[in-house]
Amino acid sequence: MGLIASLDIGSEKMVMAVASQENGDYHLAGIKMIALQGVTDGVITDKAKVKSYIKYLIQELAKDKAIDRLKMSLSGAALRVSEHKVNVLLQRKNVKEGDLARAENKCIEAAVSREDELVDILPVSYQIDRGMVVAHPVGVAGRSLDVHYRVYLADAAYLMEIRALLADCGIEDVEFFPPVRAYMEALDVCSTDKPFALIDMGARHTAVMLWGEGMLKQEVVLPLGTHAVDTDIMKGFRIEGIQVAKQMKHQYGIALRSMCKTEKIAIPEVKKQIEKRDLAKVIQCRMEELLEGAIFQLQQWRFNDAEKEILLTGGGSRVIGTDTLLAKLSGHKVRMAKVKGVISGNEEILSAPACLIVLGLLLCEHIELEEEKGGIGNWFSSIFK
Ligand SMILES: Nc1ncnc2c1ncn2[C@@H]1O[C@H](COP(=O)(O)OP(=O)(O)OP(=O)(O)O)[C@@H](O)[C@H]1O
Ligand SMILES: [Mg+2]
Known part of the structure; x- marks a missing residue:
């Protein structure tokens, strides 16, 4: 048997995971993320570019075994x-x-x-x-x-184009899912009646979801993400390139100024130093705005009981102190989301914020409910058996 693959195309990254299925368990065989171009608001606009990325990921991840099935998430305008x-x-x-x-x-x-x-x-x-x-x-x-x-x-026509693109990459069996189904499977929502919230901090979006009684209760995708932090850093410290600003965020970023010690840090590629606390101040302002937007949504949905947990995910939540800031602003318990149901020798990958969707996708299945044949007739025949 070959591999099962999953593909999540975000605003800034494309991530593919491959797994083997043994006795109903999914064993993660590999996962790889690359920076992305050629996609606008979830829609593939540069097919040649995206095809080359997918081919590269397949080459890297499926060296010895072929991919039998691919499960892909659709988002944004798609x-x-x-x-x-x-x-x-x-x-x-x-x-x-x-x-x-x-x-x-x-x-x-x-x-x-x-x-x-x-x-x-x-x-x-x-x-x-x-x-x-x-x-x-x-x-x-x-x-x-x-x-x-x-x-x-x-x-339907757009999905046909994607199927053709994937067929060119050697993948014939493709299924599509919304991200919300991937979260549901990743967190095994069906097995818990307890209400909880999930916030996914992406580059261009902040998704907020409310779960309860084993079901999705509410879902909204806010059109602002942690890419805004990069532009703030750029403007705040007069940095030329967005990549440099992003690098500063990844390397030194802290979401709570009070967690920062007095320390000077150097802006890469320029002979300039800034206070780490000043960087944290810029980051905190924007992170507060993003998180307040999500908390406002949750309050609208009457998610007020402080005992109820908020799970946090998405690459944007990797800024140190984001969970503490969210706990402080919301008054709720906050925990990083972790994938259940996928087996991996590297436990850390199951909590990697940018991988929740791609790992959840591995577990997704389309299940068609079956109507009883014959309706009342069937009912009668069951009585007179
Ligand atoms: N180590 C890190 N520290 C801080 N931020 C990080 C780190 N790694 C990634 N990020 C940030 O995470 C964000 C991307 O997150 P993610 O990969 O979840 O987004 P996406 O799925 O591509 O976008 P979207 O969900 O909005 O479509 C970017 O703003 C990026 O700078
Ligand atoms: Mg995302």
Whole structure:
């Protein structure tokens, strides 16, 4: 058997992971990240460039074994999200798996047009008889079921282009997922009823999600990320190139000025020194703005109980002290997110903030719910067996 690969294309980086599947377990065989060009707001704009990056990653990661399947995330303008509510009558006066399948199919029929391809569909709440909201509907008595879904769609023609691009790289079997499904699998959301939040600090976006009762409850992607810190450093210290500013952030950046000792640091490539505390001050201002935006969202969703945890991820959260700053601003317990369900000899990689999506993707599967064949007929035949 060959390898399973996953590919996450962010705003600034492309990351691929490969794993072998043994007895249902995913063993990480390799992971590699490269800086990215040729993608605008999640949409591949320079196919030749992106193809060469993907070929390079495959060459590096799949030297001895071929890649059988690739799971890829879609984001930004490549993905459209809409919300739908559907109602189904319960044929047997309590909810069966088949009713969930009927509700899902009804939603897909209403939401997906000819030009679209369904990427994913996630239930966010179930309501029985237009009253009681339940987390686990199967077996609950009632006459009707309302399901609220989030539906993730992509332009079918665009996905055909990506499939062709990947076929040129030697990969024929490709599946697409929204990042939210990858987070869900990475954090094994289905196995915990406890509510928690997740903040992903990317280069150009800050994604905020609320989970509870094993489901996604809320999700928003704010259009500002830690790339803004780089431009602040550039302006604040009159640095010419954005890469130099970014290097300063990576090498010396601290999100809390009070954590800094008095120390002089040199700006690379110029004969100039600055106070490390001054750099921290610039970084803290922007990080506070980004985190306050995420906290505001969580408060809108009534995520107020301080006991509830916030998980932090995304390359932007690698600035030292980001978790402490978030805990201070929000009053919540804060922990770095870690992938469950992928086995690796290098445990550290499972907590690497920029790798949560790509590792979660390895675990993603499209599962189609099955409607009961024959509906009432089936029910009758089961009585008269
Ligand atoms: N060692 C580091 N220290 C501080 N910041 C870092 C470090 N490594 C990466 N970053 C920052 O992380 C950000 C990129 O994060 P990530 O890789 O999660 O973004 P992305 O997925 O490409 O973007 P987006 O999610 O916005 O589309 C950049 O601002 C980068 O400077
Ligand atoms: Mg990202």
